[in-house]
Amino acid sequence: MARLADPALAQRRRREIVEAAMTCFRKRGFHQASMHEICAAAGISAGALYRYFPSKADIILTIAEEDQRATEALIESIAAGADITESLVNIARDVVCRCGENQPLTADVLAEAMRDPALAKRFAGRILEMQERLARAIAAGQRRGSVERSVDPDTAARLVTLMIDGLVLRAAIVGAEGGEQLAAAFRTFVERVLKPAQATSPRRTARLVVSPES
Amino acid sequence: MARLADPALAQRRRREIVEAAMTCFRKRGFHQASMHEICAAAGISAGALYRYFPSKADIILTIAEEDQRATEALIESIAAGADITESLVNIARDVVCRCGENQPLTADVLAEAMRDPALAKRFAGRILEMQERLARAIAAGQRRGSVERSVDPDTAARLVTLMIDGLVLRAAIVGAEGGEQLAAAFRTFVERVLKPAQATSPRRTARLVVSPES
DNA sequence: ACCTGAACACCGTTCAAGT
DNA sequence: ACCTGAACACCGTTCAAGT
Numbered sequence: 001m002a003r004l005a006d007p008a009l010a011q012r013r014r015r016e017i018v019e020a021a022m023t024c025f026r027k028r029g030f031h032q033a034s035m036h037e038i039c040a041a042a043g044i045s046a047g048a049l050y051r052y053f054p055s056k057a058d059i060i061l062t063i064a065e066e067d068q069r070a071t072e073a074l075i076e077s078i079a080a081g082a083d084i085t086e087s088l089v090n091i092a093r094d095v096v097c098r099c100g101e102n103q104p105l106t107a108d109v110l111a112e113a114m115r116d117p118a119l120a121k122r123f124a125g126r127i128l129e130m131q132e133r134l135a136r137a138i139a140a141g142q143r144r145g146s147v148e149r150s151v152d153p154d155t156a157a158r159l160v161t162l163m164i165d166g167l168v169l170r171a172a173i174v175g176a177e178g179g180e181q182l183a184a185a186f187r188t189f190v191e192r193v194l195k196p197a198q199a200t201s202p203r204r205t206a207r208l209v210v211s212p213e214s
Numbered sequence: 215m216a217r218l219a220d221p222a223l224a225q226r227r228r229r230e231i232v233e234a235a236m237t238c239f240r241k242r243g244f245h246q247a248s249m250h251e252i253c254a255a256a257g258i259s260a261g262a263l264y265r266y267f268p269s270k271a272d273i274i275l276t277i278a279e280e281d282q283r284a285t286e287a288l289i290e291s292i293a294a295g296a297d298i299t300e301s302l303v304n305i306a307r308d309v310v311c312r313c314g315e316n317q318p319l320t321a322d323v324l325a326e327a328m329r330d331p332a333l334a335k336r337f338a339g340r341i342l343e344m345q346e347r348l349a350r351a352i353a354a355g356q357r358r359g360s361v362e363r364s365v366d367p368d369t370a371a372r373l374v375t376l377m378i379d380g381l382v383l384r385a386a387i388v389g390a391e392g393g394e395q396l397a398a399a400f401r402t403f404v405e406r407v408l409k410p411a412q413a414t415s416p417r418r419t420a421r422l423v424v425s426p427e428s
Numbered sequence: 429a430c431c432t433g434a435a436c437a438c439c440g441t442t443c444a445a446g447t
Numbered sequence: 448a449c450c451t452g453a454a455c456a457c458c459g460t461t462c463a464a465g466t
Contacts, residue, residue: 005429029329035459045432046460056459111325114386115243124388151402158399159377166380172328174338185372188365192406219448249440259451260441270440 004051013052014062017042021059022105030060030108057112061119064109068126075133084141085190088160092186095164096171097179107172110165131157138194148196156193163189218265227266228276231256235273236319244274244322271326275333278323282340289347298355299404302374306400309378310385311393321386324379345371352408362410370407377403 004010020042024033035056039046053059071091078087095106113123135157141147147156167182174182218224234256238247249270253260267273285305292301309320327337349371355361361370381396388396 009430031329034457036457047433047462048431050460051430107328110383110387111328114321114325114383115245120387120389127384127387151406155399155402158395159403162380162384162396162399163373163377164380165383166376166378169324169328169379169383170341170376173324173334173341175334181372182376185369185376188369189373189407192365193403223449248438250438261443261452262450264441265449 010052013044013048017044017049017052018059018062018066022063025060025063025105025108030105030112057116057119060105060109060112061122063105064113064123065126067106067109068130072130072133075130075137078134078137084137084146085187085194088190088194089183089187092164092167093179093183096167096182096186097176106168110168127161131161134160141194145196147194150197151193159193160190224266227258227262231258231263231266232273232276232280236277239274239277239319239322244319244326271330271333274319274323274326275336277319278327278337279340281320281323282344286344286347289344289351292348292351298351298360299401299409302404302408303397303401306378306381307393307397310381310396310400311390320382324382341375345375348374355408359410361408364411365407373407374404 017038021033021038024037024041027033028037035046035049038059039049042049053062074091074094078084078091109123113120131154135153138147138151138156139153142149142151142153163186167186170182171179231252235247235252238251238255241247242251249260249263252273253263256263267276288305292298292305295301323337327334345368349367352361352365352370353367356363356365356367377400381400384396385393
């Protein structure tokens with residue numbers, strides 16, 4: 001990758017390439033789409049492309065980071081929002097059901113990160129930051145009383161992000177038809193892990209009073 | 215892939231190829247290892263290999279199915295075993311920490327299933343079966359009283375397998391060093407979702423008796 | 429300074445030719 | 448019947464040559 005003189009042109013070229021790549025990846029998947037196709041879609045030659053991206057893997061990394069920045073914004077909005085359970089379920093539903101759109105890319109990126117250690121390392125940092133943001137949102141929820149106080153916020157955040165990764169992966173494997181079932185399971189999960197104990201079932205005020213068995 | 219006359223030879227050749235492939239995949243990852251390497255390791259020519267496997271993808275599928283049969287056996291042993299929580303945590307620890315061994319293969323397989331629809335379909339069936347086995351084990355645990363009765367066994371099984379997928383993926387990305395933390399998080403998850411409510415903390419016999427707060 | 433596109437090394441897979 | 452290995456089409460990437 002040669003040094004570039006005009007940062008504005010470089011910026012523009014990178015955008016064009018990323019845009020073209022996203023179209024190709026969405027259509028045919030990351031490994032099926034060839035660099036030549038991407039070049040054609042972007043309207044430049046192979047040599048030119050490699051002035052702006054050092055490798056094919058680096059293109060998905062860039063896309064992945066954009067994608068993750070969007071998710072980070074979503075998580076940030078949770079911190080502000082009222083019902084953290086509802087917010088998380090909505091995010092999960094997005095992740096699982098919006099399979100026709102950006103999601104194949106996310107799956108591809110995760111897959112790629114699994115085998116490319118360099119990509120994985122850059123990715124791990126973003127995951128950590130996302131987890132910390134979520135942990136802060138959860139801690140805030142605990143202070144407000146909308147989140148069960150007995151969970152460690154870091155652990156809870158780790159669990160939620162793990163579960164979302166699992167959802168992404170599973171949704172990619174089982175396809176869109178299983179989406180609602182997955183979203184429902186995720187709701188159960190969030191309720192069990194984050195909902196305050198006295199609000200797990202609809203309107204039980206105190207567990208000592210109505211505990212049914214024994 | 216030509217028709218084969220001697221099923222015993224075919225079986226043996228397939229084993230040799232799978233064994234060679236596992237060595238290569240473990241050493242260099244699925245996409246980095248070439249068919250020529252695998253052929254060399256198996257001591258046969260490219261042409262011969264393709265008499266026994268229709269494609270490279272089919273080799274990992276075979277490996278994946280073996281791997282999954284082993285996991286199924288593990289799950290089956292849960293149904294028999296005493297403490298389902300402990301069993302699951304052990305499985306998770308295996309999945310996360312045994313990164314030097316078979317695990318890179320599992321990650322590769324998941325990654326591959328994410329983009330190969332044919333592989334994904336064959337894989338989805340196995341996932342479903344595993345989930346059903348686990349659901350039965352959970353239901354049995356509920357009858358025995360070792361699992362919280364208010365969870366739907368199918369939902370719980372789905373959640374556990376989702377979480378394990380997340381663990382596999384995350385472990386592949388963050389590497390072995392984060393393993394213990396992940397295992398600890400998984401324990402929290404299992405306890406929240408499966409442990410009977412009165413046994414969440416160590417050695418409380420009945421919640422009505424010793425429930426501390428209020 | 430920026431781009432082109434033929435060329436390079438390599439990939440998964442095939443198939444005519446051998447035994 | 449089973450195998451070999453050169454050949455095929457294609458891949459991601461590079462680089463001499465252009466403007």
